Amino acid sequence: MLLQSIVIFFSHAGDNYSVGNIEVGNTKIVAGYISEITGADQYEIVTHKYDGMAYTPLINLAREEAGNGEFPPYEGEAPDLSGYDTVFIGGPIWWGTYPRVMFTLFRDIDLAGKTVIPFTTHEGSGLASTVRDVKKAFPGATVKDGFSIYGHEVRSGRAKVEKWLKGLGYE
Numbered sequence: 001m002l003l004q005s006i007v008i009f010f011s012h013a014g015d016n017y018s019v020g021n022i023e024v025g026n027t028k029i030v031a032g033y034i035s036e037i038t039g040a041d042q043y044e045i046v047t048h049k050y051d052g053m054a055y056t057p058l059i060n061l062a063r064e065e066a067g068n069g070e071f072p073p074y075e076g077e078a079p080d081l082s083g084y085d086t087v088f089i090g091g092p093i094w095w096g097t098y099p100r101v102m103f104t105l106f107r108d109i110d111l112a113g114k115t116v117i118p119f120t121t122h123e124g125s126g127l128a129s130t131v132r133d134v135k136k137a138f139p140g141a142t143v144k145d146g147f148s149i150y151g152h153e154v155r156s157g158r159a160k161v162e163k164w165l166k167g168l169g170y171e
């Protein structure tokens, strides 16, 4: 039985190599589809660290953060997840996994006993190591197979998201 769910996501608006300068990030669009289809609440992981950065400096900064295993801070408080049994976790692939700021939040939340459903948007890496990394961060959770979609496909890709969710029992 599916009870209350929430989508926890990070998404970077602004300069994007594949789709140009975007006002709403690719992952945020997918998070929107998930909420529309399943009724899931949302928690957006926000940082202003990358605001206004051009693509190449961002790529370099993100590589440095990943290489050093940094934990950049997010804005505000971690969400209270006590009312949720299912947690979608989504973000872009940055250097083979989720952006480091997502791992900062992962340290602050406990998903033991919950069902966790990872998803990504990417430009070729698919899920990369996200499912493995989520399993490692939340050993007490039941982590389902992940879903990935190309970032440049999301604006016309609602049907793909719908199909994936139908397979999970959401109509």
Ligand SMILES: Cc1cc2nc3c(=O)[nH]c(=O)nc-3n(C[C@H](O)[C@H](O)[C@H](O)COP(=O)(O)O)c2cc1C
Residues within 6 Å of the ligand: 010, 011, 012, 013, 016, 017, 018, 024, 025, 026, 027, 028, 058, 059, 060, 062, 063, 091, 092, 093, 094, 095, 096, 097, 121, 122, 123, 124, 125, 126, 150, 151, 152
């Ligand atoms: C810093 C950075 C690193 C990236 N690294 C990868 C990568 O390793 N593999 C990949 O397929 N796409 C990579 N991408 C592309 C993004 O994953 C893709 O554009 C994604 O849809 C962006 O989602 P967003 O708009 O929600 O932030 C990278 C993009 C950025 C900005």
